[in-house]
Amino acid sequence: MAASAPDTPFPKAMRREGDYLVIEWSDGLVGRLTWKQLRDACPCAGCKDEREKPANPFRILKAEEMVPLAPVNMPRIGRYAYKIVWSDGHDTGIFTLEHLRELCQR
Amino acid sequence: MRPPQGPPPKISLPGISHVVAVASGKGGVGKSTVAANLALALSRTGARVGLMDADIYGPSVPMMMGVGCPVDQTVTPFPLDRFGIKLMSIGFVVPPERAVIWRGPMVDRALRQFLTDVTWGSLDYLIVDLPPGTGDAQLTLAQHAPLTGAVIVTTPQDVSLIDARKGLEMFREVRVPVLGIVENMSFFVGEDGKRYEIFRHGGGKKLAEAASVAFLGDIPIDPRVAECGDQGEPIVHRYPDSVVAKAYVALADSVIQQLAAQKQEPELPEVQM
Numbered sequence: 001m002a003a004s005a006p007d008t009p010f011p012k013a014m015r016r017e018g019d020y021l022v023i024e025w026s027d028g029l030v031g032r033l034t035w036k037q038l039r040d041a042c043p044c045a046g047c048k049d050e051r052e053k054p055a056n057p058f059r060i061l062k063a064e065e066m067v068p069l070a071p072v073n074m075p076r077i078g079r080y081a082y083k084i085v086w087s088d089g090h091d092t093g094i095f096t097l098e099h100l101r102e103l104c105q106r
Numbered sequence: 107m108r109p110p111q112g113p114p115p116k117i118s119l120p121g122i123s124h125v126v127a128v129a130s131g132k133g134g135v136g137k138s139t140v141a142a143n144l145a146l147a148l149s150r151t152g153a154r155v156g157l158m159d160a161d162i163y164g165p166s167v168p169m170m171m172g173v174g175c176p177v178d179q180t181v182t183p184f185p186l187d188r189f190g191i192k193l194m195s196i197g198f199v200v201p202p203e204r205a206v207i208w209r210g211p212m213v214d215r216a217l218r219q220f221l222t223d224v225t226w227g228s229l230d231y232l233i234v235d236l237p238p239g240t241g242d243a244q245l246t247l248a249q250h251a252p253l254t255g256a257v258i259v260t261t262p263q264d265v266s267l268i269d270a271r272k273g274l275e276m277f278r279e280v281r282v283p284v285l286g287i288v289e290n291m292s293f294f295v296g297e298d299g300k301r302y303e304i305f306r307h308g309g310g311k312k313l314a315e316a317a318s319v320a321f322l323g324d325i326p327i328d329p330r331v332a333e334c335g336d337q338g339e340p341i342v343h344r345y346p347d348s349v350v351a352k353a354y355v356a357l358a359d360s361v362i363q364q365l366a367a368q369k370q371e372p373e374l375p376e377v378q379m
Contacts, residue, residue, distance in 0.1 A: 010372060011374065011375055012375065013375050013378075014375050014376075014377040014378065015377065015378035015379075016377065016378065016379045021377070071379070073379065074377040074379065076373075076374045076376065077249050078248045078249045078250070078280055078281065078282070079280070079281040079282070079371055079373070079374060080248070080279065080280045080281040081249075081280075082374070082377065096279075097281075097374075
């Protein structure tokens with residue numbers, strides 16, 4: 001009766017297909033998330049804070065922001081999450097399975 | 107912004123069958139005492155057991171297991187061996203009077219080193235004595251170590267149960283199986299043979315029922331537990347026939363049963379990039 005994970009579907013397979021991350025869930029749902037969608041939903045404290053601030057009309061783009069963002073790697077974190085390492089060096093967002101599932105269901 | 111980093115190296119412990127964290131939400135519930143005595147009770151079944159002290163800021167394993175510190179690694183390499191248990195603690199390298207004043211990343215690094223640089227060899231169980239709370243040590247282990255399960259320690263009072271629940275929920279959120287709850291300091295048996303429930307009783311069991319996890323057992327209070335801890339010889343070793351030692355043997359049996367009954371959690375799939 002060891003209590004384990006929350007009762008959510010589990011990803012069976014995950015792959016990059018160009019601009020998309022494709023997740024095949026154990027209950028048959030196949031989610032297709034764009035990388036932009038994922039970056040916009042980054043759960044790290046810095047990105048959350050950024051999203052809550054009013055947009056800065058005078059923001060000057062840095063060199064690394066001039067090129068399209070791409071994922072470099074997506075390592076597993078324990079048994080509960082993934083981290084996305086982005087081409088601009090950002091790597092602090094930990095996407096839990098629940099969060100990924102919610103994004104897939106939107 | 108710093109350049110993209112690769113994934114942190116995942117810790118692999120192929121020689122260790124079960125890595126069991128002993129945790130609580132609250133400090134002072136006897137977590138280290140439970141961890142040390144559980145390790146000894148498991149060892150009495152003939153199993154090979156290690157005890158890793160993950161409490162970097164307040165290590166208790168050196169005193170509880172009677173190890174004088176600091177330890178000269180060139181003479182006695184890590185892990186140390188005491189009562190047949192393999193041991194590692196930050197207290198072996200930092201003198202007891204010195205405080206460890208570290209931020210999270212240093213704690214993370216120390217714990218990784220404990221797991222990967224210490225030659226644990228083949229073990230049936232590695233018991234990890236966690237600090238109280240739901241902080242850096244817990245996250246490091248949940249994110250990077252192959253934890254088999256967690257045992258949550260509480261005392262019967264509500265103030266402890268509230269925090270035990272938080273600890274339990276943390277393990278659930280990070281998908282580490284909770285093997286069950288232990289109620290420590292559960293009751294006292296007087297010289298008249300009567301049972302006195304000093305801090306009330308049964309809260310651990312209720313919490314286990316409410317959270318749908320196993321209740322692993324209750325450990326009575328005995329002044330000799332503290333005396334043994336301070337003298338560096340846990341009660342399971344010093345007084346193996348005491349009521350408390352027997353309760354620990356029963357706890358070890360429950361833990362073994364829970365580990366055997368545990369459903370194997372699937373590994374997350376790798377992302378094909």
